[in-house]
Amino acid sequence: MRIIVRIMLVLAALVCALAPASAAPTVDDASARQIDELLTVRAESGGLSRSELIERLSARLLGTPYGANMLIGSATEPEQLVADLRRVDCFTYLDYVEAASRSSTRDEFLTNLATTRYIDGRVEFAQRKHFFTDWSTRERLAATDITASLSAAAVTTTKHLNAKADGSTYLPGVPVVDRAVTHIPSAAVDATVSGALRTGDFLGAYTPEAGLDVTHVGILVHTPAGPIFRNASSLAATNQVVDTPLADYLRTxxxxxxLRPL
Structure with a gap:
């Protein structure tokens, strides 16, 4: 009997080890309602273009409180697929909008969230798309990097993503990746460049700091008053998802x- 019990325990351990890392997370009631409301927006989108759909979905989350460090996982802590829409940071905000834009049901939303946030949908810390440009370079691709095509003033810099200037890494357990990152200097974002941007484009705030591509992300939306930068702001004066005039944001x-959504 003891042998049989021991075999059963070993088999149970194997089943747990082989269970998919992307198992559906527990979604709190408030987040479930938010997801369902996003799915309703998509269901009612009719013949809207993808850019218009992204605008409508992102608008539904305006006013959502900002929350830092929303994801769970590290080199030493098992990664979890987090779907918590009670608070968002700038990256999770884009994750949820992108996932909702591709989904009709809550299960589809969670599947698309995994493939948006993780390389090949593998819910592991090392597979998380930690960098903005991962969206245009790592599967499943969510967007195309169009920066270079928008301005002759665009500058390309080879970045060693995740490598600090002192040789250490920002994220232990995540490999350093060499990548050519192209940005348009803020002073060169004139009316021609702004006019070439489309509602729904994903914008990242470029940083010259070693090992990083951007420090903040959001969504471009054209309005009658001019282009705005829709983003989950951590500023004390806002601390929620807000619309900021693009010209004002560029000065900072x-x-x-x-990146243009696919």
Whole structure:
């Protein structure tokens, strides 16, 4: 009997080890309602273009409180697929909008969230798309990097993503990746560049700091009053998802990286 019990315990351990890392997370009631409301927006989108759909979905989350460090996982802590829409940071905000834009049901939303946030949908810390440009370079691709096509003033810099200037890494357990990152200096974002941007484009605030591509992300939306930068702001004066005039935001950052949704 003891042998049989021991075999059963070993088999149970194997089943747990082989269970998919992307098992559906527990979703709190408030987040479930938010997801369902996003799915309703998509269901009612009719013949809207993808860019218009992204605008409507992102608008539904305006006013959502900002929350830092929303994801769970590290080199030493098992990664979890987090779907918590009670608070968002700038990256999870884009994750949820992108996932909702592709989904009709809550299960589809969670599947698309995994493939948006993780390389090949593998819910592991090392597979998380930690960098903005991962969206245009790592599967499943969510966007195309169009930065270079928007301005002759665009500048390309080879970045060693995740490598600090002192040789250490920002994220232990995540490999350093060499990548050519192109940005348009803020001073060069003139009316021509702004006019070439489309509602729904994903914008990243470029940083010259070693090992990083951007420090903040959001969504471009054209309005009758001019283009705005829709983003989950951590500023004390806002601390929620807000619309910021693009011209105002550009005065605070070195430049922008532009990814266009697929």
């Amino acid at each position: 950052v070195p430049g922008i990286v532009v």
